[in-house]
Amino acid sequence: MELSQVGGHFVARFSAMASPCEVLVETTDSSLAAHVGELVEQEAVRIERKYSRYRNDSVISQVNRSAGRPVAVDEETGRLLDYSAQCFLLSNGRFDVTAGVLRRAWKFDGSDRVPTSASVETLLPLIGWKKVQWQYPHVVLPHGMEIDFGGIGKEYAVDSACKLVMQQTDVSTVINFGGDLFVTGPRKDGSPWQIGVDDPYADGKKVVDLLSVRRGGVATSGDARRFLCKNGVRYGHILNPETGWPVANAPRSVTVIANTCTDAGMLATFSMLEGVAAEDFLRAQNLVYRCVW
Amino acid sequence: MKMSMLLLAATIIVTSGCVVAPVRPWERTLLAEPAMQLVPSLVDNLIDEHTYFSKEGASGGQGVGGGGCGCN
């Protein structure tokens, strides 16, 4: 973790969850900033180790290897599964943590290698939250299916790390994991933090809007970095679990401000799942948002 | 006021469970402020309830428990 001072606050930077992470701490006390930065890094690493599908020893890999046998999970994993179930219901089945197997067909590397219909269709029987049996503390995942918390993990880690930080100190802190962030409070002079919304057409080099946030979570859902493009048609990475294909006519990016980072992320995801009706959904929820088409 | 009227009032209130206006998620923070606790100062309430219990004929209403004294 590297710590640097910028004017009246410190910035701690590290890498976790395949994203650049930074923690802004509104203090001139370097030991407090270092302590907060370490706390956040430890929590990010803990959650990554627990739920990364790339690690053999992670809880999620153990569940995904269970081949149809019941697996007993801990309380935190239980809460994430409950949350997944509720999001599945609230999205009428369009948000589904079992849709991760589609990555075997879809590799969003900016190329034009769009999968064939057949390769996508063979994966469809392995998708469907309704096929999962979940009753705390046991989850039964049919053989071949997988659970992927990728759509929740980063935002949950932001909120979880924030809880720890807020128990330790009152100073305003911003925890930003690759664009999903939480602001714990206004700066010392009462002013809000200025959060830049990336221009999805400028590949991180330009900011299309500046949000003033005093307290709350901010998350962005979008295809800025993960997409395929073939014959002039852009394929975003938000996939419809029922068809296996990207949601048609979704915005390029949606940024939402909400009470928690997890809320913001899920509302942004829900709006993307609405496709062309994304902005109507955001307006109906009375949210503060930025939508780029 | 008859008991039946009191019970009727309670039933009407209890069954109309819908919120009057939608509470936006980030607006919950107002409700969580200490000043919005239904009893802003428990110690003040304890002291005042004891004082008024010893000077007046009526008592109670807010909840159960708290203990008694010989002052009434």
Next chain:
Amino acid sequence: MQLTCRGSIGVALASATASLLSATPTHAVDKVQNWQVDSAFYVYSEKDRVNVVEPAAQAKREIADDEFVTVTLVADAMTGASPNGASPAAKPQTFTATSGNVSYSTPANTLPVHTFEDLRGAVAVDWDKPLSRLSRVLVGGSFSQEFDYTSMGASATYSRDSEDKFTTFSLGAALGLDFVQAKGGAPEPFSLLGNGATRTSRDDDDDDEGNADIKNKTIVDVVAGVTQVMTPRWLTQFNIGLGLTQGYLSDPYKMISLIDPANGDTFNYRAEKRPDSRFRQTFYTKTAYHFSKDTAHVSYRYYADNWGLRAHTADLKYRLELGARHYLQPHLRYYHQDEANFFHHNLVGLTLPTDNASADLRLATMSSYTLGLKYGFPLGKRHELSARVEHMRQQGESHPNSAIGSQKSQDFFPKLRVWMAQIGYSFEF
């Protein structure tokens, strides 16, 4: 996605997220569990009558995830004089204690009072824990001891939230057992006390002569309530309560004057008598409203019991935020009660009343008004100092229609003027 109520998905999602984030992180760096303490030093003073000094403290600690224990300690030292039930008269009156050692007299045209002194200590412990995702239980016990009075109680309250957590239902029940050990024994109800009214004084200086006569009463209370979030700024609560007290409910130290129907002079006294049971009903509602910076709390209580007492209580507190966590809070309270059906200022002649009779002014028709102001300011993170001053006036029928002869010039309910002051200190350790 179907949108039933406007914005309902956002609300439901927020609720789901709250559940996800609700548990304390298991790998939190060890933090010392703090005690949050609210303490107060309160002083109460009635013009020419009762004075009370009352320190109180309440300490709360989180003992497990979302589980709390609260300990409350209160002590009060009371001195002064309180009405003994006798009516004011045109001539001076003398009252004697049973032992015959202590007697006191009241000048003419003055409401008779007896002096007393009492020291009380009380302790209460509450345990508040979640039972499931949406429900909680609060269990409590209390004990209080004075020179001649002991009170103990236990209570339990169950509360349950709705799925969206905007509504909370609660049901509580409490049991109490009180013992009174009147100095010199409790008098036979309606017994004639003689012209120099032999009366026990509550003063501790008395010799402990006479048989110690322990009387008791049992109290049962039940309260059902609903708390509802009406809008993001408005929280409201409705409670309905029922209570039953049974046992010895008279005041062993109070009497009623017997009046000569010819001229209104007092010629004797009887010990008072109240029913041996009291059944009460309360309806209580309270609202908290958050303006842009300030908050207001308003409450109303309706009380009725089978003694015929009816009372209305209205209370308003407005917290004016002055910035930097300083606040000023004015307070208004209005109380009005209609007398108990066996309240009499005095009795005429020697005819025994049909059932019960008491001249305790606390059962009489009366109104009281309180005006107060509280100022609070922070001393640091979670340290706060506060000061409040209140003034109460209580008044009733000074010249009842039932007054006869020489009574007509008497003031039966001298206006009570009370000052209350309190310093409060909240801190964490």
